[in-house]
Amino acid sequence: EVQMVESGGGLVKPGGSLRLSCAASGFTFSSYSMDWVRQAPGRGLEWVSSISGSSRYINYADSVKGRFTISRDNAKNSLYLQMNSLRAEDTAVYYCARGGFGGIGDYYMDVWGKGTTVTVSS
């Protein structure tokens, strides 16, 4: 069964740091791009970052650029999100999702984890 399990969420003070992890199983991890998507309480989905299977291509939303770093360890089937300089507006459930390419210009997320909650508050 294909699944992803996120961990590492918690309560952190503004300006603090947190590292999220996502353990993947049931598929050839290195063959897939992976994404982090977040959802603030009562709000919609917001894409955070993507990383290609080889880590060659990495992209970030403007709202996190320069503060968050995505990485992966294909030997451990794991995805990470290092979050620094956290702000109250980063409070959200963070989902790990598997990326799929249907063709040029077509990208979607076909499997999602259950998410881990990050709360930034003093």
Place this chain on the structure above:
Amino acid sequence: SYDLTQPPSVSVSPGQTATITCSGDKLGDKYASWYQQRPGHSPVLVISQNTKRPSGIPERFSGSNSGNTATLTISGTQAMDEADYYCQAWDSSTVVFGGGTTLTVL
């Protein structure tokens, strides 16, 4: 940045057809995907590549994309389809989500 616009809410009677739209500049030149999120659950992909249903998604879900609008259609809507629905596209190597539409079945 690229924006996708969805109506905040749509209501439908059981057994009827629900239509949820997603608008963006020349969206028809891109690929649109759709996600269903039931309360307290993670999103689930219901349509990819404009029209494709992943394995396990009921046939009553269908999609189209032309001009500036992508559309998710749910035929014979059931109570279990009550959820938030999000459209998504890929633009300039970034993922863009619509604001989401709450589908109420009443």
